[in-house]
Amino acid sequence: MDKLSVTLVTVTRRDAARNWQHIIDTGRAFLAAQRPLRLNDVAREASIGVATVYRHFPTPEALLETLARPALQDLVAYAERALADDDEWGAFAGFLTVGIDAQLADAAVQPVFAAATHELPETAELVGRLDALTADLLDRVRAAGLIRPGVEHADVVRLMCGVVFAASVHATPAERAALTRRYLDVVLDGLRAR
Template sequence: MTRRDAARNWQNIVDTGRAFLDEDRPLRLNEVAREASIGVATVYRHFPTAEALLETLARPSLEKLVADAEASLRGDDDEWAAFAGFLTAGINAQLADPAVQPVVAAATHELPETAELVARLNALTGELLAWVHAAGRIRPEVQRADVIRLMCGVVFAATVHAAPSERPALTRRYLDVVLEGLLRRDASDQGRGGGEPGR
């Protein structure tokens, strides 16, 4: 098999895996191989586990989220707007790409690059949280793990028993509720971000 054939097979597997996720089908490598008309052994050579394929599918979205977080920390927005903007980007990524949430939530990862991306994303989330903490804009007891779990919870709440067309609006509404709850009350009373916490 030539390098070009291998690259074509890899792309075919990835495209087929993406179609499985978009259709809300379980990502099983044998079924991906059958649908892609590629030998099972070839699929396993490229992706030894379904988790490895899932992480490959999630990688572009994770890279964009890291870039969004870095841009938020460098941007001209104030602390709360930067923090809320990044959380919004995270919610949008989970809605647009069903590979993101399970990969971010996984305790371990198959691919070293995935582990690095998730670790970087968690670190950047912590930096943004520290920024709003230092500014006194967020409830002092809120920790990084709380933020990550709440974002997963928002997406779950907006997707369970809801039609796909309803999910973006529901997610935005639930995110605004969460942001309002995270905002420190005395900061809101002073008019710093309290009017439009989700911005």
């Protein structure tokens, strides 16, 4: 390859990376404003060609999952550390707290958790890993006799979604964090073995 070709390839890659980041930033702004992620709207708002947006993100779900990926990766890392904690209940409750905080802090996280299928293989892998780690943390508190008998993995997942939903629907943004913690404390108290 001659010097001019190398320069053109380098410039093209930089432009692609800049466009990708601009699409991500615009997508985040849409979520913050509670606007639906319609790729044509994102392209228009980002002043990027529609074809470029679709080349990076073939569906709105792919963009949403990409936006959620950093938070999902952080949750996986936290859960892995929690499994090494000697305090089974503290690790379990701490992970649920961090999971709820992630859903409140990043509007992409909850819809990705709730989706029945995932567009991107790495998202499916992360969500599957989180699901398995949640089950492992639950198994640890169950083995230690710290959780009420009969509480299943699906119960915990649904209860956490319910806590976030209740705080999101019935509170102002300024009240959500405190209200979510209060609801989570009530749920954890109800889950704990007596």
